[in-house]
Amino acid sequence: MPNPDSKLRIYNTLTKAKEDFQPLNPPQVGIYLCGPTVYAESHIGHMVGPVIFDTIKRYLRYSGYEPTWVVNITDVDDKLINKSRERGIPVSQIATEMTADYLANLRELGVNQIDYMPRATDHMGNIIRFVEDLVEKGFAYAVEGDVFFDVTKDPGYGQLSNRNIDDQQGEGGGAAAKKRSSGDFALWKSAKPGEISWDSPWGKGRPGWHIECSAMSREILGETFDIHGGGLDLMFPHHENELAQSGCCHGKPMVKYWMHNGLMRAGAKGKVGGKSDRESAAEATPEEAAEGKISRSKGAGGLSTLIRRHTGTRIRFFLLRTHYRSTILFNDEGLEEAGVALEGFYRLFDRVEEITGKSFYDDSFEPARTRAEGEFDPGDNELLKQVDEFRGKFIVAMDDDLNTGLAVSVLFDWLRSMNRYLDETKLASGAKADAPEVVALVTAMQKMKELTDILGLFTKVPASGGGDEAAQEMLDKAVHLLIDLRKEARERKDYATGDTIRNRLSEIGIALLDKKEGTTWEAS
RNA sequence: GGCGACUUGGCCGAGUGGUUAGGCACCGGAUUGCAAAUCCGUCUACAGCGGUUCGACUCCGCUAGUCGCCUCCA
Numbered sequence: 001m002p003n004p005d006s007k008l009r010i011y012n013t014l015t016k017a018k019e020d021f022q023p024l025n026p027p028q029v030g031i032y033l034c035g036p037t038v039y040a041e042s043h044i045g046h047m048v049g050p051v052i053f054d055t056i057k058r059y060l061r062y063s064g065y066e067p068t069w070v071v072n073i074t075d076v077d078d079k080l081i082n083k084s085r086e087r088g089i090p091v092s093q094i095a096t097e098m099t100a101d102y103l104a105n106l107r108e109l110g111v112n113q114i115d116y117m118p119r120a121t122d123h124m125g126n127i128i129r130f131v132e133d134l135v136e137k138g139f140a141y142a143v144e145g146d147v148f149f150d151v152t153k154d155p156g157y158g159q160l161s162n163r164n165i166d167d168q169q170g171e172g173g174g175a176a177a178k179k180r181s182s183g184d185f186a187l188w189k190s191a192k193p194g195e196i197s198w199d200s201p202w203g204k205g206r207p208g209w210h211i212e213c214s215a216m217s218r219e220i221l222g223e224t225f226d227i228h229g230g231g232l233d234l235m236f237p238h239h240e241n242e243l244a245q246s247g248c249c250h251g252k253p254m255v256k257y258w259m260h261n262g263l264m265r266a267g268a269k270g271k272v273g274g275k276s277d278r279e280s281a282a283e284a285t286p287e288e289a290a291e292g293k294i295s296r297s298k299g300a301g302g303l304s305t306l307i308r309r310h311t312g313t314r315i316r317f318f319l320l321r322t323h324y325r326s327t328i329l330f331n332d333e334g335l336e337e338a339g340v341a342l343e344g345f346y347r348l349f350d351r352v353e354e355i356t357g358k359s360f361y362d363d364s365f366e367p368a369r370t371r372a373e374g375e376f377d378p379g380d381n382e383l384l385k386q387v388d389e390f391r392g393k394f395i396v397a398m399d400d401d402l403n404t405g406l407a408v409s410v411l412f413d414w415l416r417s418m419n420r421y422l423d424e425t426k427l428a429s430g431a432k433a434d435a436p437e438v439v440a441l442v443t444a445m446q447k448m449k450e451l452t453d454i455l456g457l458f459t460k461v462p463a464s465g466g467g468d469e470a471a472q473e474m475l476d477k478a479v480h481l482l483i484d485l486r487k488e489a490r491e492r493k494d495y496a497t498g499d500t501i502r503n504r505l506s507e508i509g510i511a512l513l514d515k516k517e518g519t520t521w522e523a524s
Numbered sequence: 525g526g527c528g529a530c531u532u533g534g535c536c537g538a539g540u541g542g543u544u545a546g547g548c549a550c551c552g553g554a555u556u557g558c559a560a561a562u563c564c565g566u567c568u569a570c571a572g573c574g575g576u577u578c579g580a581c582u583c584c585g586c587u588a589g590u591c592g593c594c595u596c597c598a
Contacts (some may be wrong), residue, residue: 016528031593033598035598037597041598043598045598046598048598077596078596079597083558085586143544153559162527162528163594164526164528183595185595185596206564210596229598230598231593231596232528232529232592232593234597234598235593236527236593236595238596241595254595261598263592263597264598270578310549321536321537321538321546322537325529326529326537327529327530329536333536335546336534337535337536337549338536338547338548341548343561344547344561344562348562351561352534403539405537405546406539408538409538409545409547410546411546412545412546413545413546416562416563419562419563420563420564423555
């Protein structure tokens with residue numbers, strides 16, 4: 001065993017219970033997360049899965065495992081085809097653009113742990129083989145160029161989402177008439193004239209929605225792997241169908257642990273439920289009220305804009321403050337507050353850097369990379385005893401189904417403890433590096449870094465005052481403050497002061513322009 | 525109609541059968557030339573009604589409300 005101390009427990013959607021995490025082939029852990037269909041720009045809801053799984057992978061490695069994480073890109077499907085028709089450009093171009101957008105957003109949020117990002121269109125042969133296999137084994141049938149999965153052949157069908165085929169509302173659509181039973185779903189869809197297509201034993205066509213995940217996960221992670229994740233909305237039909245396809249094709253379970261993250265809701269202020277909701281709903285703008293659940297079809301705003309305004313770190317922190325399985329109510333005030341909360345850490349890191357000369361944002365503190373390596377003896381140092389306790393609490397929280405919210409609260413206690421220590425020891429910038437107080441401080445921060453690295457927080461220097469827009473606004477206000485001071489000085493004929501302000505600003509690269517209607521400024 | 529999740533203090537959000545979550549905001553104090561920051565402290569809780577129990581916010585039931593999925597939304 002890589003780490004006999006690991007007591008990680010994970011909530012498994014399939015069994016609806018928290019289970020001890022036991023990988024199939026330790027120390028290896030295979031993780032597959034359903035990625036986006038790249039037909040439009042991503043919104044914040046698309047980041048919940050990536051951020052939590054990025055954290056899960058970091059934590060698994062910290063716990064001594066060797067995780068491999070796959071996120072697929074679905075780059076061919078009906079919505080892409082529609083978009084292509086709308087915009088008059090090829091499907092591939094839309095996919096390329098939107099994939100780039102998605103990747104840029106991931107990068108901003110510090111999601112950098114993905115090992116493979118397979119694209120459906122790169123796995124066509126693989127997908128077709130999978131469908132052929134299912135047909136041969138009698139789980140699927142071809143009708144006029146389409147191939148459907150026969151849900152009646154799978155006695156376990158519905159186990160993940162706990163549904164009964166007979167209870168389901170029927171489905172319309174042109175393909176319905178071809179199906180043996182209404183619950184059957186498409187594995188392969190025949191191409192209409194002019195549509196993007198690939199050759200197959202059933203004629204020209206494209207894959208159905210779910211099959212690409214079954215084919216690609218098998219290719220990279222094997223017929224059975226450890227963790228499969230995605231948003232709660234994918235549980236049915238997407239994951240149910242994947243599970244059915246792969247299970248029937250291989251005669252064994254596809255996945256050991258199914259993990260589903262909660263969905264975001266666009267947020268009016270107030271509670272999600274309860275009495276106050278009626279009022280808060282009334283306060284919401286019609287746009288907000290109509291939005292409800294964030295989804296592409298309802299037009300949630302571009303994520304890149306949000307990142308520019310709030311920074312990726314802030315958004316990541318905001319997501320990690322809540323447990324991954326709960327609904328996150330998302331609004332601007334929430335992000336704003338997350339930013340305020342984060343400030344406290346930035347100030348601590350500044351204080352510490354003053355004293356030690358070490359930056360928290362790089363690897364200056366040389367944190368341990370695994371839990372085993374990070375074990376240490378605090379001796380009878382009061383600070384380090386506390387640190388050891390915080391570290392233990394943090395790990396317990398993470399072991400309990402990735403309770404990042406609780407883990408973050410430990411960080412806040414830790415923060416206070418560090419500030420208290422700095423207040424009491426009165427350490428300042430001249431402190432000797434080998435002074436016992438400084439040595440303890442460095443150790444404490446090293447431990448903190450060890451854990452914040454798991455959450456992927458504080459890995460880069462914070463942009464001052466938030467994103468670009470916020471910084472611009474702040475700069476503008478600051479310059480106007482100086483303009484006002486200069487005006488007051490000139491009004492009492494203190495031209496020396498007035499000119500000093502203008503000249504000094506000019507040296508910085510800010511030109512003041514005196515006009516009839518007042519003074520403005522521009523970057524020179 | 526079927527399946528499922530949820531309801532914690534001004535707001536956001538953890539958690540537990542009897543013991544301080546945490547954050548933001550507020551208030552009091554320490555510190556500070558003033559302010560900020562920091563520290564200390566206080567104050568607002570577990571939707572309603574029943575039941576189990578020595579004891580429930582935590583378990584069970586009912587009621588009310590909110591939310592999600594039910595063929596292509598992460």
